[in-house]
Amino acid sequence: MARYFLPKGMRYSSLGERDTFYRLEFDFDQIKKWFKSSGRMGKVIFAAVIGRHTRIFPPKYKDDISTTILFDEYKNFNEISDFLLDFLPESLYYDRNLYEDGEIVGMEIAFDLDPENLICPLHGSLNEKMKRGQGLGFCETALNMVKNSAIKLYDELSKTFSHLGLVYSGRGFHIHIFDNDSFSWSYEKRKDLADTVLGKGFPIDEWVTSGGARLIRLPFSLHGMVSRIVYPLRIDELADFNPIEDPRSKPSFLKD
Ligand SMILES: [Zn+2]
Incomplete structure (x- = not known):
């Protein structure tokens, strides 16, 4: 295998x-x-x-x-x-999605930053990795690039939103928007936000932010x-966070 x-x-x-x-x-x-x-x-x-x-x-x-x-x-x-x-x-x-009586009434907006959305200087683009059957493979360099992008995107989003959540996702980072009025944004408005963020070069999955996923x-x-x-983190913890070594994100079966 x-x-x-x-x-x-x-x-x-x-x-x-x-x-x-x-x-x-x-x-x-x-x-x-x-x-x-x-x-x-x-x-x-x-x-x-x-x-x-x-x-x-x-x-x-x-x-x-x-x-x-x-x-x-x-x-x-x-x-x-x-x-x-x-x-x-x-x-x-x-x-x-947010539901009321089984009906969708809104969605929590999130940004998914992953290594497959950037070009790794050592292993190339997603397409190049897929040709080698390594679409989801990634290295420490790419993970660090994703972390630095997450720091910058958090800063960027803080100019517009006041309640953000940050999570180490295992292969990258997630930023959640919890501002109350953002829950009722339309698909079009979320898609515009996703396109703007992508246009600034952030390695996000557009499908997650727009709500297609x-x-x-x-x-x-x-x-x-x-x-x-x-593992959820505070933004001031992110710069020093080492996703490979941090004990908070290591399950006990990997400790000794
Ligand atoms: Zn790589």
């Missing part, structure tokens, strides 16, 4: 490691706090992908390794925990392709 190249120290998590993480380390209280600070109301829809990129999956789910499995009917977080320990997903997300990686979940915990 061909594997994506990753920065030294990052690797795929095994099923046993996913199990350990979701059994012992995953903490819904932190997630609840994070959603509370975002100011978003109402129920959150979660989504899991079992093994789309790593091809590591519980055998009984071999036909669903790339399926996006939605958790929207849960009664409490214990139920989600049971799902997670059954599916042992490679990735866990939440739906940025509604899922975003869940803070405090495990990114099973790199074995890192998706």
Whole structure:
């Protein structure tokens, strides 16, 4: 099985490691706090992908390794925990749409900064990497470039928005906008913002910011392709943040 190249120290998590993480380390209280600070109301829809990129999956789910499995009917977080320990997903997300009585009434705007959206001086563009079967492969240099872009984009967005969230996503960084009036922006307005930011050269995924893609990686979940915990940061922590070494984003199965 061909594997994506990753920065030294990052690797795929095994099923046993996913199990350990979701059994012992995953903490819904932190997630609840994070959603509370975002100011978003109402129920959150979660989504899991079992093994789309790593091809590591519980055998009984071999036909669903790339399926996006939605958790929207849960009664409490214990139920989600049971799902997670059954599916042992490679990735866990939440739906940025806001709903009222089942209708979409808005969306939380987010920016997804990833290595595939920039040209790595060592490994080339996404197209060049894809030709080598390494579309999602990335190196430490590219990850550092993404970090520096995230610092600049946060600064840029701070001129317009007053309530931003910053998250280390495992392969890059996310910036969330939590300003109340931004939740009701139209698709066109979000698309304009995405185009403006892209036009300034930031390595963002336009599809995420416009809302064509509604899922975003869940803070405090495990990114099973790199074995890192998706971790919210303050902007003043970002310059010194080392995504490969920082103990906050290292799951306990990688510590000793
Ligand atoms: Zn590279």
